Each structure stands twice: as C-alpha cells, then as structure tokens.
Amino acid sequence: MKKLIALALSVFMVVPLAAGCGSSNTAGTQSTAAQTAAQTSQAAASGGSAGASAKVTLASFPDQPKDALLAAVASAKLDTQLEIIEYPQNEYENKIKMAFGSGTSTDLILLDGPNIASYAASDVLEPLDGYWDKQDFDDLVDASKAAMTWNGKIWAAPLNESNTVLFYNKTVFDELGIVAPTKVEDAWSFDELMEVCKKVTIPGKRYAIQPQMFSLANKNEGMTYTQMLWLWMSGGDVLSPDGTTATGYFDSEASKKGIQFYADLFKNGYATTEDIVNAFETGKVVMWTNGPWCIGNWKKDFPDVKWGATPMPQDAKGASGAGSWNIAIAKASANKDNAYKVLQAITGKDGQAVWCTKTGNLPARKSVLEADPAYKEYPFDIINSQLVKTAKARPVTPAYPQISEALTNCFAEVAFGEDVNKAVEKATKKMNEALAAAK
Amino acid sequence: MTNLNNRRIGKTVMENFQGYLFILPALVIIGVFFIYPAIELFSLAYTDYNLMSGKMGFVGFANFKSLPDNGDFLNSLVVTFKLALFIVPVQTIISMIMAVFVNQKLQGMKLFRTIYFIPAITSFVAVAIMWKQIYNPTFGLANSVLGLLNLGPFQFLSSKSQALIAVGITCIWKSWGYFMVIFISGLQEIPREVQEASYIDGANNVQRFFHITIPMLRKVTIFVVIITTMDAIKLFIPSFTMTAGGPLGSTDTAVHYIWRQAFRLQQVGPATAMSTVLFLIIIIITFLQFKIDGRNNEEGR
Numbered sequence: 001m002k003k004l005i006a007l008a009l010s011v012f013m014v015v016p017l018a019a020g021c022g023s024s025n026t027a028g029t030q031s032t033a034a035q036t037a038a039q040t041s042q043a044a045a046s047g048g049s050a051g052a053s054a055k056v057t058l059a060s061f062p063d064q065p066k067d068a069l070l071a072a073v074a075s076a077k078l079d080t081q082l083e084i085i086e087y088p089q090n091e092y093e094n095k096i097k098m099a100f101g102s103g104t105s106t107d108l109i110l111l112d113g114p115n116i117a118s119y120a121a122s123d124v125l126e127p128l129d130g131y132w133d134k135q136d137f138d139d140l141v142d143a144s145k146a147a148m149t150w151n152g153k154i155w156a157a158p159l160n161e162s163n164t165v166l167f168y169n170k171t172v173f174d175e176l177g178i179v180a181p182t183k184v185e186d187a188w189s190f191d192e193l194m195e196v197c198k199k200v201t202i203p204g205k206r207y208a209i210q211p212q213m214f215s216l217a218n219k220n221e222g223m224t225y226t227q228m229l230w231l232w233m234s235g236g237d238v239l240s241p242d243g244t245t246a247t248g249y250f251d252s253e254a255s256k257k258g259i260q261f262y263a264d265l266f267k268n269g270y271a272t273t274e275d276i277v278n279a280f281e282t283g284k285v286v287m288w289t290n291g292p293w294c295i296g297n298w299k300k301d302f303p304d305v306k307w308g309a310t311p312m313p314q315d316a317k318g319a320s321g322a323g324s325w326n327i328a329i330a331k332a333s334a335n336k337d338n339a340y341k342v343l344q345a346i347t348g349k350d351g352q353a354v355w356c357t358k359t360g361n362l363p364a365r366k367s368v369l370e371a372d373p374a375y376k377e378y379p380f381d382i383i384n385s386q387l388v389k390t391a392k393a394r395p396v397t398p399a400y401p402q403i404s405e406a407l408t409n410c411f412a413e414v415a416f417g418e419d420v421n422k423a424v425e426k427a428t429k430k431m432n433e434a435l436a437a438a439k
Numbered sequence: 440m441t442n443l444n445n446r447r448i449g450k451t452v453m454e455n456f457q458g459y460l461f462i463l464p465a466l467v468i469i470g471v472f473f474i475y476p477a478i479e480l481f482s483l484a485y486t487d488y489n490l491m492s493g494k495m496g497f498v499g500f501a502n503f504k505s506l507p508d509n510g511d512f513l514n515s516l517v518v519t520f521k522l523a524l525f526i527v528p529v530q531t532i533i534s535m536i537m538a539v540f541v542n543q544k545l546q547g548m549k550l551f552r553t554i555y556f557i558p559a560i561t562s563f564v565a566v567a568i569m570w571k572q573i574y575n576p577t578f579g580l581a582n583s584v585l586g587l588l589n590l591g592p593f594q595f596l597s598s599k600s601q602a603l604i605a606v607g608i609t610c611i612w613k614s615w616g617y618f619m620v621i622f623i624s625g626l627q628e629i630p631r632e633v634q635e636a637s638y639i640d641g642a643n644n645v646q647r648f649f650h651i652t653i654p655m656l657r658k659v660t661i662f663v664v665i666i667t668t669m670d671a672i673k674l675f676i677p678s679f680t681m682t683a684g685g686p687l688g689s690t691d692t693a694v695h696y697i698w699r700q701a702f703r704l705q706q707v708g709p710a711t712a713m714s715t716v717l718f719l720i721i722i723i724i725t726f727l728q729f730k731i732d733g734r735n736n737e738e739g740r
Contacts, residue, residue: 094702100491118705122491217597219683273686275597277577401704409688416599416687426510433505437487437706 054080054338057106059096061089064110064159064325068358069346075354076345080338100124100330107333108343110159113323114221114394114404117150121398121438126329127153131340139349143322144364147393156326157347160361163383163391164226164321166313167280167288170306172200180310182378184318184385187311190234190261197270200286208270209287210279211262216412217275224404225321225394226289227262227411232392234258235316238407239431243397246431250407251424254316259424261315263414273415281305291321292383296360309379311386318390324361362387402434477718484711491705502712512713514688515696516720518603522692523671525607531663534615538622539652552623559617567680570609571596574681596682602690606677614670618663625659626652661732665725672721693717 060069066084073082085106087095093115099105100122111119119125132154137145144158168180176199181187188196197208211230213222228238236255239246249255265271272285279285281302288294289312298305312320327347329339345351349367356363356372362383363369375384395403410427414420484502488495506512537555541548558566573580574595585591595605629652637647653660675694678684684691684699697717701710 097491101493119491122489122494124491215597216686217682219685273597274576274594277575402706405699405704412685412687 056339056342057083058108059106060084060110061092072346072351072354075350105330107335107339110325111328113147114400116155117396118398120155125155126331139365139367143391143393147323150396156328158326158364160324161364162324163387164291165309168308169286170308172286184311188313190315193313201270207272207285210285215275216273223408229319230262231255231258232319233315239395246428251428260420266415319392320386320390322391399434399438403431406430480711484715488707502708515691515693519693526671527667530611530615534618535622538619542626555616558613563676566613567677571681599689606690625656629655665728
C-alpha cells in the first residue's frame with residue numbers, strides 16, 4: 001500500500017512538468033498537421049474546379065427530419081449531392097466536438113443558436129460574410145441576425161426561428177370570465193398578470209402558472225430559454241451589449257425586478273416547485289410559458305384540452321424567446337463553395353418555406369413569414385408579430401454554456417425561496433468569471 | 440556448479456517470462472483504459488485545454504487555485520460525503536442482517552437469495568429510471584403506499600431536503616444484494632465448532648449474532664465498507680438519470696458536477712483539477728481505512 005501511494009504521489013508530482021514540456025510539442029505537431037490539412041484542402045479545391053462530382057456532408061440528428069432537409073435542397077435543383085450524417089440526439093454535441101477535435105468534421109454542421117459563438121471562438125467555423133449577400137441577410141428577423149453575429153462576423157444561417165407565448169387553459173378562463181389579449185400591443189403588464197394568477201389559483205389544487213418550459217426538476221437550455229424572458233420583460237438584460245460583463249446588466253435593478261416577479265409567483269403560491277406530470281394538460285396549471293411546438297403535441301396526445309394563447313406579458317418592454325438550429329460551414333471543409341450552395345438552398349427563401357411547411361417550424365425570414373397565410377391565423381398571428389417586434393436573441397458569447405447554467409441556477413434558487421439579491425450577486429460573479437476565462 | 444547456476448537462472452527468467460505473459464492481457468487493459476487516461480487527466484489539470492480545437496496552453500496551478508472559492512464544487516463534495524455517510528452504514532447493516540437471515544437452512548432460502556441479488560446485476564440506469572417513476576409525486580408507487588399509512592404526499596426528488604435521501608435509498612436498493620452475497624460467503628467460513636460451542640454454553644440468537652457472527656465477519660465487513668465507500672464517492676448515474684443534480688444542487692455528486700463542467704460547459708482544465716482533488720481524497724480515505732484495518736488486526740491478536 002505504501003508503495004502504491006508513493007507511486008501515485010510521484011506520478012502526481014512529475015506529470016505537471018511533463019505537461020509543461022508536452023504542450024509545446026503538441027502545439028508544434030498540430031500546426032504541421034494544420035498545414036498539411038490546408039494543402040490537402042487546396043488540392044481538393046482545385047480538383048473540384050476541374051469539374052469532379054461534388055458531394056457535401058451535413059452533420060444532423062434524427063429530430064431534424066431528413067426528408068425535409070433533402071426536399072429543401074431539391075427545390076434549388078443543385079448538381080451537388082447532399083449526404084446527411086445523423087448522430088444520436090443526446091450525444092450530438094459531444095460527437096461534433098470530437099469530429100472537430102480529430103479533424104474529421106463534415107462540411108456543414110447543424111448548431112444550436114446560443115452555442116455558435118463558442119464554436120466560432122474555438123476557430124472551427126468558416127465565417128459566411130464572404131459568401132452571403134448583405135441584402136439577403138437583412139431578410140432575417142432581428143433576433144436571428146443578432147444570434148448569427150459574433151465578433152463582427154456572420155457564422156451560421158438559421159434553419160428556422162422559435163418563439164414563446166403564454167398558453168392558457170381556455171375552459172378555466174371562460175368559467176371565470178377572463179379575457180386574454182390577442183395583440184402584442186395589449187399584452188398584460190406584470191400587475192395584470194399577477195391579478196389573473198390570483199383569480200385562477202385554487203390553493204392546494206390548482207396553480208396559476210408554470211413560468212418556464214419544464215418543472216424545476218429539470219436542467220436544460222429550454223429552462224434558460226424561457227426563464228431569461230422575465231428579466232427582459234422588466235427592461236433588464238443579461239450581459240453588456242459587447243458581451244464582456246454581467247455587472248450593471250444581470251444585477252441591474254431592472255433585471256432584479258423581473259427576477260423578483262418570478263420569485264413572487266412561487267412565493268404567493270401561484271407557481272410550484274413540484275414536479276407535476278402533464279401539469280397543463282391535466283388542468284393542474286392554468287398558464288404556461290412555452291413555444292408553438294406544444295400545439296402539435298396537444299392535437300396528437302391531448303385533443304380534449306381547450307387552450308388559448310396570449311402574447312408574453314410586457315412590463316417595461318416586450319420580450320419573447322428566439323433562436324433555434326442553424327447551419328454553419330466547417331473551417332476545415334475542402335468543399336466550401338459547394339457547401340455554401342447547399343446551405344443557401346436549405347436556408348434561402350424557397351428552401352426555408354419548404355422546410356418550415358414540412359416541419360411546422362417558424363420561419364426566420366420576414367419574406368417567408370409574409371408570404372404564407374398560415375402565419376396570419378390565430379395563434380400564429382401573435383407569434384408572427386412577436387417574432388418581428390419583441391423576439392430577442394440570447395447573449396452571443398463563447399461563455400454562453402456557463403452563462404446559461406448560472407442564470408437557470410439563479411432562477412431555481414429564487415423559486416425555492418432564496419433572497420433575490422443574494423442569488424443575483426452569486427450568478428453575476430459566476431458569469432463574470434466565465435466571461436473573463438473565455439477571453 | 441556454474442553450469443547448474445546458469446541453468447537455474449535461465450529457468451527463473453523463463454518462469455518469470457511466462458508469468459508476465461499470463462498477466463499481459465490484464466496489464467494492457469489496465470494500461471490503456473486506466474493508467475494512460477489517469478496520466479492524461481493529471482496533466483490536463485495544468486492546462487486550458489479546448490476540447491474542440493485541441494489547443495492547449497500551460498496555466499500552472501490556476502485551475503487548482505480557484506477551487507477553494509468554487510462554492511458549487513465544495514457543495515458537490517459535501518453532497519458526496521453526505522451520501523456516502525448515509526449509504527455505507529445503512530447498506531452494510533442491511534446486507535449483513537439479511538445475509539444472516541437467508542443463510543439459515545430453511546426451505547426457499549435459495550430463491551430469496553436469487554431475488555435479492557437481481558437488482559445488483561441490473562443496469563443502474565434502468566434501476567434509476569424505475570425509481571424515478573416510483574418517486575413520482577403524482578402517480579408514483581411510493582406516495583400511494585405511504586398514502587395507505589396516512590403519510591405524505593411527499594415531493595421526493597423535487598424537494599431540496601428529501602432528494603438526497605431518495606437517491607441514497609435507490610443506491611442501497613441496487614447494491615445491498617451484492618454485498619449480502621459477500622457476507623454469506625463470510626458466514627459460511629465461520630467454523631461450525633464455534634457455533635456449536637455457543638449452543639452448548641446456552642447463548643441465544645442475539646447473543647450469538649453480536650458475540651460470534653459480527654467479530655468473525657470483521658475481515659469481510661472491512662472489505663465491504665471500503666468497496667462501498669469507494670462506490671459511494673464515485674456515484675454518477677443516479678444524479679444524472681434521476682435529478683440532473685437538482686433541486687438546487689442538493690444531489691449534485693462530485694463526479695456528476697465534474698462531468699458537467701468538462702462535457703457540458705467545456706471547462707476541461709478546471710474539471711481535471713477537480714478530478715485530481717477527488718482522486719487524492721479517495722486515496723487518503725482508502726489509506727486511512729487500511730490503517731484502521733491493520734491496527735484492528737494487531738489488537739485482535
């Protein structure tokens with residue numbers, strides 16, 4: 001045993017030295033590898049211009065329907081072939097990171113909006129500025145434009161957008177004679193929402209609202225996506241516009257007001273920290289902050305649920321969720337021109353219309369939103385005008401994963417009764433540390 | 440004479456070579472899957488390695504320096520030790536008592552032994568998902584059974600104060616059968632004469648349990664406690680599957696927290712530094728347990 005400990009300790013002492021020397025070696029090897037790769041890619045590019053048949057690969061996962069992607073490409077009638085490589089959904093991010101790390105990435109990669117900056121900062125993506133026509137880029141809704149841009153460059157093109165509304169149980173509202181606004185301009189203020197919550201709550205039996213996508217027993221991006229809205233609505237923000245600090249933004253009085261409102265929903269017994277299965281569908285919760293994808297699920301699994309939708313409340317400002325999956329080009333791709341053609345075919349005006357009709361997603365392009373009459377019907381008319389008027393992109397920074405974690409932890413803490421000032425101070429510190437380390 | 444010596448040396452070399460040949464497969468597996476990753480792990484702790492671009496720079500002890508201020512990491516250590524302090528004694532006592540029960544020569548005991556052993560060979564993920572359903576506050580089995588006794592309803596996994604105990608119970612349910620079998624083999628090594636002598640002296644069952652069974656099982660018990668402690672410190676699956684470390688980090692075990700930092704948040708450097716600290720903690724605990732074991736042995740003599 002003594003020998004074993006001695007061995008472990010000596011390994012522990014020696015290894016850092018080895019690492020110190022080793023890292024420079026590794027860097028050396030890598031740069032040569034990168035040079036070789038660059039040469040290969042040049043060779044391949046010149047071969048491509050000579051007229052070899054072009055094939056472009058795309059990394060995706062099963063939830064993004066393959067046939068809809070292929071149909072969108074087919075609408076552009078390219079002579080380029082698209083090969084879609086699917087990874088299991090839960091392992092998707094890990095797999096593409098491994099692929100980037102080992103230099104075996106596909107030409108095109110699907111990326112979740114808030115993660116784009118961390119990939120761009122790792123220097124594995126090709127900026128699209130040199131390819132994408134500015135006028136066509138301006139067709140995107142503002143939230144999309146903001147989400148695609150980091151460090152002054154465009155890094156990806158959106159497959160589609162997303163948005164959130166306040167869904168409500170229509171049976172309960174009708175019973176109590178509550179009329180929900182249907183126009184963004186008439187959206188409830190915090191005070192009005194609190195009044196409604198008070199009216200519909202039956203202590204111990206029925207809660208008024210689930211102010212985030214899942215119950216607090218969950219931890220994922222869907223939670224951050226919906227919790228962040230509350231501090232936006234009160235006029236606050238998470239980070240400074242240049243994305244360098246959370247001080248003065250996440251811990252501003254405006255942000256704290258929204259977080260306090262969220263905390264009060266729980267404190268007053270209008271929302272619960274309990275984990276109730278199908279809380280909204282079974283009538284145990286009357287209102288729910290969520291996206292239009294619920295509608296399809298209800299039609300399929302809960303056809304008896306009578307639901308309505310009202311715009312997200314507005315206290316100081318209107319705010320609604322935004323951001324979805326996007327396509328980016330790998331920096332190491334040997335076939336960037338053809339890759340861009342495929343990217344443009346899927347995310348361009350025609351391709352996006354095909355993709356959104358086939359998948360039921362929201363377009364990220366104003367022209368597509370404008371053209372299809374389906375987006376003028378309730379509740380999509382609300383969503384449509386929120387997308388253009390109030391939708392807001394999550395902060396674009398390489399440190400986003402940690403920002404998201406700190407934010408959702410903060411909201412969970414105040415929901416469980418922690419003091420808002422204390423929780424906000426802790427989260428702001430975490431965010432600033434992450435931002436400093438990401439530089 | 441020299442000839443004979445040479446031949447002897449030749450023979451030992453040959454024997455040693457054969458010996459090495461036999462342990463080679465195990466050595467390769469341990470080397471590739473344990474020693475090499477461990478060395479990599481220790482060295483990454485001093486870098487700011489980026490998982491995607493593969494870039495890394497030497498940052499010295501920076502990753503270690505920030506650990507004492509990292510409240511979430513300290514919380515995960517506290518959670519881990521709370522869980523270990525709950526699991527180790529409770530599980531050891533249950534498996535020892537149950538071993539004594541099923542070791543009786545009665546009809547059907549083999550069947551019980553088999554049934555109790557089943558969770559131990561079931562995948563932990565399957566067990567965790569099943570218990571998540573059992574703990575469901577709305578339709579779970581736990582609340583309906585406790586409801587019959589006029590208790591509850593409890594929130595279990597979504598309650599800050601109950602979640603860790605609920606997770607601990609799941610871990611115990613999963614593993615006690617395995618350690619029961621180890622105790623049974625220990626019981627069967629207790630010499631029959633000792634038992635018979637105690638019969639003749641008129642000791643009752645309780646007296647025999649405390650004065651014969653427990654002392655005679657000491658070696659086995661220490662083995663079980665060491666293994667259980669290490670298992671408890673390394674717990675990951677129940678936090679990952681049942682609670683995602685929540686609510687409010689109340690079930691965020693150290694390994695689960697470290698995994699999140701590395702693979703969800705891309706903080707490979709800090710995560711490996713935390714792993715190094717956890718490794719040292721486990722080494723120290725195991726060392727202390729062996730020490731105590733050694734001292735007990737001497738006292739026993």
